[in-house]
Amino acid sequence: MRIYNSLTRRKEEFEPLEPGKVKMYACGITVSGDAHVGHGYQALIYDIMRKFLEKQGYTVTYARNYTDVDDKIIAKSRETGIPADKYAAMMIEKINAVMAEMDIDDPTIWLKATENIGNITAFIQKLIEKGHAYAAENGDVYFSVESFKRYGCLSNRSVEDMLNGVRVENDECKRSPADFALWKAAKEGEISWDSPWGKGRPGWHIECSAMNMAAFGDRIDIHGGGRDLIFPHHENEIAQTESLTGKQFAKYWTHNGLIKVNGQKMSKSLGNSLLLEDLLKKYTNEAIKFALLQNNYRNDINITDDLFPEAERHLTEFYKIIKEAEERYGKEGSNPAIDKKFDEDMSEDFNTALALSELYSLFREISRKLAAGDSSCAADVAQIRKTYSLLGLFKKDAEAYLREAAAKSPASDGAVPQNVAELAERRWQAKKARDWVSADALRAEIDNLGYLVKDGRDGYEIVKK
Numbered sequence: 001m002r003i004y005n006s007l008t009r010r011k012e013e014f015e016p017l018e019p020g021k022v023k024m025y026a027c028g029i030t031v032s033g034d035a036h037v038g039h040g041y042q043a044l045i046y047d048i049m050r051k052f053l054e055k056q057g058y059t060v061t062y063a064r065n066y067t068d069v070d071d072k073i074i075a076k077s078r079e080t081g082i083p084a085d086k087y088a089a090m091m092i093e094k095i096n097a098v099m100a101e102m103d104i105d106d107p108t109i110w111l112k113a114t115e116n117i118g119n120i121t122a123f124i125q126k127l128i129e130k131g132h133a134y135a136a137e138n139g140d141v142y143f144s145v146e147s148f149k150r151y152g153c154l155s156n157r158s159v160e161d162m163l164n165g166v167r168v169e170n171d172e173c174k175r176s177p178a179d180f181a182l183w184k185a186a187k188e189g190e191i192s193w194d195s196p197w198g199k200g201r202p203g204w205h206i207e208c209s210a211m212n213m214a215a216f217g218d219r220i221d222i223h224g225g226g227r228d229l230i231f232p233h234h235e236n237e238i239a240q241t242e243s244l245t246g247k248q249f250a251k252y253w254t255h256n257g258l259i260k261v262n263g264q265k266m267s268k269s270l271g272n273s274l275l276l277e278d279l280l281k282k283y284t285n286e287a288i289k290f291a292l293l294q295n296n297y298r299n300d301i302n303i304t305d306d307l308f309p310e311a312e313r314h315l316t317e318f319y320k321i322i323k324e325a326e327e328r329y330g331k332e333g334s335n336p337a338i339d340k341k342f343d344e345d346m347s348e349d350f351n352t353a354l355a356l357s358e359l360y361s362l363f364r365e366i367s368r369k370l371a372a373g374d375s376s377c378a379a380d381v382a383q384i385r386k387t388y389s390l391l392g393l394f395k396k397d398a399e400a401y402l403r404e405a406a407a408k409s410p411a412s413d414g415a416v417p418q419n420v421a422e423l424a425e426r427r428w429q430a431k432k433a434r435d436w437v438s439a440d441a442l443r444a445e446i447d448n449l450g451y452l453v454k455d456g457r458d459g460y461e462i463v464k465k
Helices: 037-055 071-080 083-100 117-129 161-163 204-216 227-246 276-282 285-292 308-331 336-346 352-372 377-391 398-408 418-432 438-448
Strands: 002-005 009-013 020-032 057-066 109-110 131-137 141-142 180-185 198-202 220-226 248-255 258-260 302-303 452-457 460-462
Touching: 002 141, 002 248, 009 020, 020 037, 020 227, 037 057, 037 083, 037 220, 037 248, 037 258, 037 276, 037 285, 037 308, 037 377, 057 071, 057 083, 057 204, 057 276, 071 083, 071 377, 083 198, 109 204, 117 131, 117 180, 117 204, 117 227, 141 227, 180 204, 180 227, 198 227, 204 220, 204 227, 220 227, 227 460, 285 308, 302 308, 308 398, 308 460, 336 352, 336 377, 352 377, 418 438, 418 460, 438 452
Parallel strands: 020 057, 020 220, 057 109, 220 248, 258 302
Antiparallel strands: 002 009, 131 141, 141 180, 180 198, 452 460
16 A cells, blocks of 8 residues: 655655554644534545555554643633633543544543653753753753754755744743743743743643653554644654754654645634534534545635535435345345455555445446346445445444435425425426426526525425525
8 A cells, every 4th residue: 555655745655664553643733722524524534544554454453642731722711711621621531521422432542741741851851961951941852953964854944944934932042932841941830840940831842752752662563643733743762862862763754734724724713614423413423524525635625605405315216225235135245356445445555536436336326226226236335335334334234324314404494484485396396307407597596595405316405594
């Protein structure tokens, strides 16, 4: 199998450091707020990577972290009046619950910054001893960027470009503006821990390096995270770890794309963050996964108004076919060709988009077999369930899924007025009769009433504007 390596900027054949075993780490969530769709997507991608590697016969140890102390968490603590450690614990519990509702499995190892303070301070002390870090008079400790000659190897930028391209925290205690904090001296009222440099807390970047070393040793096979972490976070991880060990830190660096909403980068400042909790009230977890996985994981995802409703419609049609096949011919059988093609698609850098594209032709063939009374369709369905469960799909009882999807449909709660529903049906009939003038006029009338009609291959959906 081949993996795109962000470090070399090309696809490479995957060969783990130790035959048959994979050590894998993905940066997790800073628990200053609720989990949004970007958090869910990243967790889903690395859960799938882990499972596909296991499917290929590897023993995978997958670690993931929670950043449970940082500036944002401290700010939230002040805002809410809840102590920072209790606030972080509360948010972790809430995020775990929503990830469970998304049916995303836990990693092999959960890591938290606050549970690794000793590992972090020991790591920093060794960097100071080797001349790669220095303690300032105020109790902060900084990494000396100029001491690591390969700085910029991941982001492919020079230090000068980095200083020009991003906001750099100017601090008179630094020897160079590019240096970054490993340990931050505690301010009045902040959560803190004892250290050789006084009370304080870890900087953001050091926690992942120290926790990786504690969990795995000097080297890992795969390090992952969102593409926005390439610089400075992952660049700094490389500098810290390789300065200490003198060895290559991660053999393969993988980065998933970012989430955009109607063409704009998703961010709290733009007010367009989509919380997982809210999405799960409107759509099944399988529909959310199906929508997100139609992209190659390295590409950005543009979430439009149609993305999740379209995914729900497709899955509803698939589950209707599954239901008919299972009721007529049972749930047993296998089709190795389906599994083989899935493995081929996913072996090309975990290409979920290509794997999902196969489903349309597979279900067309199953429909043809159903019409012809061919009982082999049951084996096809059983194989699809088994194979695509790796992506978190087709894991539910068909009848239960269809009930859940119908219950979450915008029209299921009676929100669509009868007159709007009647107009939409008249428009659909006009469209089928190729009476485009009447269909357009009816669409405009529906629009004026505050609703939209979205057409699919086999029908339409009414949604409130």
